[in-house]
Amino acid sequence: MPRLTDARKELRRSQIAEAAVRCFSRNGLERTSIADITAESGLSAGSIYAHYRNKADLVRAAAREVLVKRADVLGEYAAADAPPDPDELLSRLIAAIDPAEARVGVQTWGEATTDPAVRDIVVDMTDRMRAMLHDCVTAWLVKVERQEPARARELATPIAHRVMALYQAELLYTALRSATEGTAS
């Protein structure tokens, strides 16, 4: 095999990362061994190390994977032309939470406490999501509350902050609720 085409290579990487996320959601970041990921992905240890420098690197990729997916969900609302009010926005976000990903997300927070690279990923994605939320809320203020754009942006900041906080708390509750009991899904 010569160097894989970029598309194929990316496919393998995400195949590994997705298997890792599944393992992590079951057993946590530190309790899943490379052997577990090997079994889950169907690939071998050697292969994994051809795509990721080491386990920490893989953890970071998994963190990015989960967070990006969450941000994407939000991105769709940001582009909507009928912006929902903050309460509605929040409950839609909450409805879109997947328990398994919530668990990995919360684990990621814990890891961010220790690993600077993961911390940067978490902070970056959080900021990005909050910015999107800010856009959503601003759009709502302008379109349905008839605020002037400048004033709306200003008012939106604390609201976006609150929505984000409530969303993250709900993420935590979902993770805790689904731990132990729900091995499926």
Next chain:
Amino acid sequence: MPRLTDARKELRRSQIAEAAVRCFSRNGLERTSIADITAESGLSAGSIYAHYRNKADLVRAAAREVLVKRADVLGEYAAADAPPDPDELLSRLIAAIDPAEARVGVQTWGEATTDPAVRDIVVDMTDRMRAMLHDCVTAWLVKVERQEPARARELATPIAHRVMALYQAELLYTALRSATEGTAS
């Protein structure tokens, strides 16, 4: 040494648990070895195992330690006879957050995702704190907002829920903010 008096025994246990918390706040739950705790506490491995069944048991004790301390802070407000309004309550709680304990708290959440015993501790303490918050808010509604007790209790529920969520989110932000940079304190 015969069996230590209960007070002394409890003292040793908390000496170990506190050292563990300090280690955890620096390096995370899984990256601190028994040797680290040995060094931090000044005790030996053998001694630690005389007081805790194993590392998981110690982690649970540390989790309980941190959460109970947090709940105690709140407990004082609950007993206050001049109950603050929810915003004030929240900002006082936030002001009382210690970065090191915030980090361990967040790590604990991640662990709760995987370890049922830790999960139970976290859920239990969260519920307890929310109940206290509920009492605080109810007292405020009765005393300064002049609501009838029954109605106040009803109104307090969603408010307490929100305050708790916002508090937890702030805990997360503090943990993330203080990670990496602040090795001191």
Next chain:
DNA sequence: TCACAAACAGAACCGTGATTCTGCTAGCGT
């Protein structure tokens, strides 16, 4: 189609770290 280097499987290696074991020591009941 061919050849070569990258991707891959799987075993081997090796360090790390939890736990246990062996004595020694010191606090508490008497």
Next chain:
DNA sequence: ACGCTAGCAGAATCACGGTTCTGTTTGTGA
């Protein structure tokens, strides 16, 4: 004051798991 036994220190053990190494295979560019 004395002795017994639980605390305790510190070394030894032992398994686990991350990483690397050795071939083998296979996809891709020419």
